[in-house]
Amino acid sequence: MALILIFLSSGLFLGWSLGANDAANIFGTAVGTKMLRFGTAAIVGSIFVIIGAVVSGAGASHTLGKLGAVNAIAGSFTVAFSAAFTVFWMTKMKLPVSTSQAVVGAIIGWNLFSGKPTDATALTKIVTTWVVCPVLSAIFSFILFFIIKKILKHTRISIIRMDSYTRAALLITGAFGAYSLGANNIANVMGVFIPVSPFPDIHIAGFFSLSSVQILFLLGALAIAVGIFTYSKRVMMTVGNSIFKLSPIAAFIVVLSSSLVLFLFASTALQTWLLSHHLPTWPLVPVSSSQAVVGAILGIGLAKSGRNIDFSVIGKIGMGWVATPLVSGALSFVFLSIMQNLFMQPVFI
Amino acid sequence: MGLLFNQASQIEGDVASLLDNISNAIMIFDAAIKNYLNNENDIFIKRMEDVNILETAVDELRRGIRHQLYSKMLLPESRGDMLSLLETIDNVIDTTEEVLVQFDIQRPKIPKELNKDFIELVDASCKAADFTVLAARCYINNSDLINDHINKTFFYEHEADKVENRIKRKLFGSDDFVTDLAGKAHLSKFVELIAKLSDDGQDVCERLSVATIKRSI
Numbered sequence: 219m220a221l222i223l224i225f226l227s228s229g230l231f232l233g234w235s236l237g238a239n240d241a242a243n244i245f246g247t248a249v250g251t252k253m254l255r256f257g258t259a260a261i262v263g264s265i266f267v268i269i270g271a272v273v274s275g276a277g278a279s280h281t282l283g284k285l286g287a288v289n290a291i292a293g294s295f296t297v298a299f300s301a302a303f304t305v306f307w308m309t310k311m312k313l314p315v316s317t318s319q320a321v322v323g324a325i326i327g328w329n330l331f332s333g334k335p336t337d338a339t340a341l342t343k344i345v346t347t348w349v350v351c352p353v354l355s356a357i358f359s360f361i362l363f364f365i366i367k368k369i370l371k372h373t374r375i376s377i378i379r380m381d382s383y384t385r386a387a388l389l390i391t392g393a394f395g396a397y398s399l400g401a402n403n404i405a406n407v408m409g410v411f412i413p414v415s416p417f418p419d420i421h422i423a424g425f426f427s428l429s430s431v432q433i434l435f436l437l438g439a440l441a442i443a444v445g446i447f448t449y450s451k452r453v454m455m456t457v458g459n460s461i462f463k464l465s466p467i468a469a470f471i472v473v474l475s476s477s478l479v480l481f482l483f484a485s486t487a488l489q490t491w492l493l494s495h496h497l498p499t500w501p502l503v504p505v506s507s508s509q510a511v512v513g514a515i516l517g518i519g520l521a522k523s524g525r526n527i528d529f530s531v532i533g534k535i536g537m538g539w540v541a542t543p544l545v546s547g548a549l550s551f552v553f554l555s556i557m558q559n560l561f562m563q564p565v566f567i
Numbered sequence: 568m569g570l571l572f573n574q575a576s577q578i579e580g581d582v583a584s585l586l587d588n589i590s591n592a593i594m595i596f597d598a599a600i601k602n603y604l605n606n607e608n609d610i611f612i613k614r615m616e617d618v619n620i621l622e623t624a625v626d627e628l629r630r631g632i633r634h635q636l637y638s639k640m641l642l643p644e645s646r647g648d649m650l651s652l653l654e655t656i657d658n659v660i661d662t663t664e665e666v667l668v669q670f671d672i673q674r675p676k677i678p679k680e681l682n683k684d685f686i687e688l689v690d691a692s693c694k695a696a697d698f699t700v701l702a703a704r705c706y707i708n709n710s711d712l713i714n715d716h717i718n719k720t721f722f723y724e725h726e727a728d729k730v731e732n733r734i735k736r737k738l739f740g741s742d743d744f745v746t747d748l749a750g751k752a753h754l755s756k757f758v759e760l761i762a763k764l765s766d767d768g769q770d771v772c773e774r775l776s777v778a779t780i781k782r783s784i
Contacts, residue, residue: 251643253643253644370709371711374708374710375709376579376707376708377645377649377706377707377709378575378578378579378642379576379579381575382575465644
């Protein structure tokens with residue numbers, strides 16, 4: 219069991235890192251501008267990340283599994299470790315990076331190392347989604363901006379009452395954002411461990427059961443929650459006060475838009491509903507919440523006449539799409555080689 | 568969440584009461600100066616006392632609102648603008664009280680020939696102050712009419728300035744109304760005091776103009 223936990227540690231570290239950084243995308247402005255207390259944001263964020271991961275985490279993980287089913291736990295550890303190291307190193311070098319893209323690169327690295335073919339269809343779906351994610355988020359925030367502006371113009375809510383409504387909206391949207399983050403991004407944290415999950419299914423008192431994968435997701439989500447509680451406060455303060463200086467209502471639009479995108483790319487229930495009504499569907503893929511947020515901010519910028527937009531961020535996102543998987547894939551290949559030849563651990567079967 | 572909405576209701580009520588009190592004080596001020604010009608001293612004194620009571624109430628409300636905003640961490644984005652509005656609009660009622668007290672203490676002798684000019688000055692100043700209160704209400708209630716009220720405040724402030732200068736020219740341009748320089752200077756001081764009410768209104772509206780722009784999404 220101790221060995222299993224050691225092998226899971228890289229995924230748990232990814233989870234911690236996700237909680238520390240990506241929770242700030244959801245609650246950063248609200249906490250940074252003191253619209254919400256950090257404690258409230260952390261508790262609500264953690265609860266809904268866990269619910270999202272355990273209840274709806276399977277969809278995006280399934281697509282990741284199609285790309286490459288890492289079938290030895292030492293291999294899973296190395297793939298997750300490579301992704302985590304890529305995120306850590308590229309963040310330190312101040313390069314644009316996303317966990318989603320790092321994990322995909324690391325899986326392809328494993329495919330190359332183990333000689334397994336990479337499913338081109340799955341890869342195309344995933345890469346297309348990366349591009350669609352910020353664009354869709356920008357479209358959502360662009361539309362929401364005008365809708366909310368119109369509503370505010372017609373409702374004439376007093377400045378004091380508006381403050382209460384905005385706080386409530388930020389809390390509710392934050393909960394939805396955390397749910398979507400858990401549902402979409404748990405695949406990044408624990409996706410590579412699914413084929414080798416060491417946990418048995420659990421049934422409690424006959425009415426509550428958790429599958430092996432859900433237990434894995436629960437552990438990952440707890441790691442995210444620990445990340446939120448231990449490290450996200452300083453990131454939230456940075457996001458809220460310096461990088462993205464947004465008004466609380468603009469922050470609400472940004473969080474709602476990016477959360478909707480994450481939800482769309484994670485919800486199996488929505489996909490089932492669309493299928494049952496013969497409507498077009500899209501792949502469930504882990505996407506970058508940071509890129510969704512940047513897309514949403516650009517959407518608001520465009521809605522406000524497009525002035526003062528720093529279009530270099532688009533270039534940075536594009537660079538992240540290429541550089542992150544390349545770096546992560548190369549590192550994964552090297553680390554897998556070290557794990558197999560130096561530590562004598564089987565990294566594939 | 569319910570607590571949050573209760574707090575909002577309470578502050579909304581307090582701000583509305585504060586603006587009501589200022590509005591009432593402006594009306595009483597207008598009437599009190601006219602009572603003074605008509606030598607209705609008892610009514611003047613009563614009105615001065617009423618304004619004093621309203622000014623004390625406004626101070627208490629302002630302190631309460633400020634305490635609520637800080638202690639409950641409300642309006643983090645626009646708290647500064649809100650408090651600045653409350654502080655500057657408090658100057659309006661302070662001026663009404665101060666002018667009436669000075670009238671009571673110094674008892675300036677206003678020549679009957681200048682009564683009409685003084686009434687015109689008081690009217691223009693009070694209108695500027697009235698539109699200031701309306702602009703403040705629009706800011707709080709997020710109404711588009713704010714710019715309309717701000718423009719009217721600026722208009723009446725300018726009118727008050729014109730009347731102020733006209734009275735001063737009459738005072739210092741000849742000895743028909745007041746003969747001694749001390750008397751002229753004394754009356755001139757009261758003209759400035761009355762006109763200060765419109766200046767206070769203008770100051771509030773200038774801040775409101777900026778605060779309104781800042782409040783967009």
